[in-house]
Amino acid sequence: MNDVDTTAQSALDILAPYILETSRPIPRRVDVRIKVDDLVPAVKALLDANWGYLVAITGIDRPAVQPTEGEPEGEDHIEVLYSIGQGPVCLFLRLMVPYSAPQVQSVCGLIPSATLYERELMELFGVDVVGTPDRRRLIVAEEFPEGIYPMRKSFKAARTMSSDEDEVRE
Secondary structure, eight states: OOHHHHHHHHHHHHHGGGOSEEEOSSTTEEEEEOOGGGHHHHHHHHHHTTOOEEEEEEEEEEOOOOOOTTSOOOOOEEEEEEEEEETTEEEEEEEEEETTSOEEEOOTTTOGGGHHHHHHHHHHHOOEEETOSOOSOSSSOTTSOTTOOTTSTTOOOOOBOOTTOSSOBO
């Protein structure tokens, strides 16, 4: 077993109690899907084992696709990815957060620097990060409307028309 495989396997061993699904799309990457409620315990387990450091927290809007006949209708959700690096390996903790309950617990109690990423997740994707210590806006202006999330696929930019132009720009 090489260093990449050993490092990846150690993450999987640490996260074993929380894993719903795993994949290795490329050799230096490990994707682990966990339940939203298992986020803080999973991150704590990694930190207790001195496995890695937080690289980023990212959101991906995943609207439900139209079901085919006979299939249940899916729910829109935000996939939240916690990227954690260790040597040559990048681990992605993947959580599915439904639009109907867009909430995750803050990891700032374990990783104080996560606050910037958590603020970004709240204002751009509309995911409420419960317990985050700083809820101030980070990216969008204070006068930006509440309940509008620019990184959701449903976001439509306001149309503006300048007095010098006849065309409408988005």
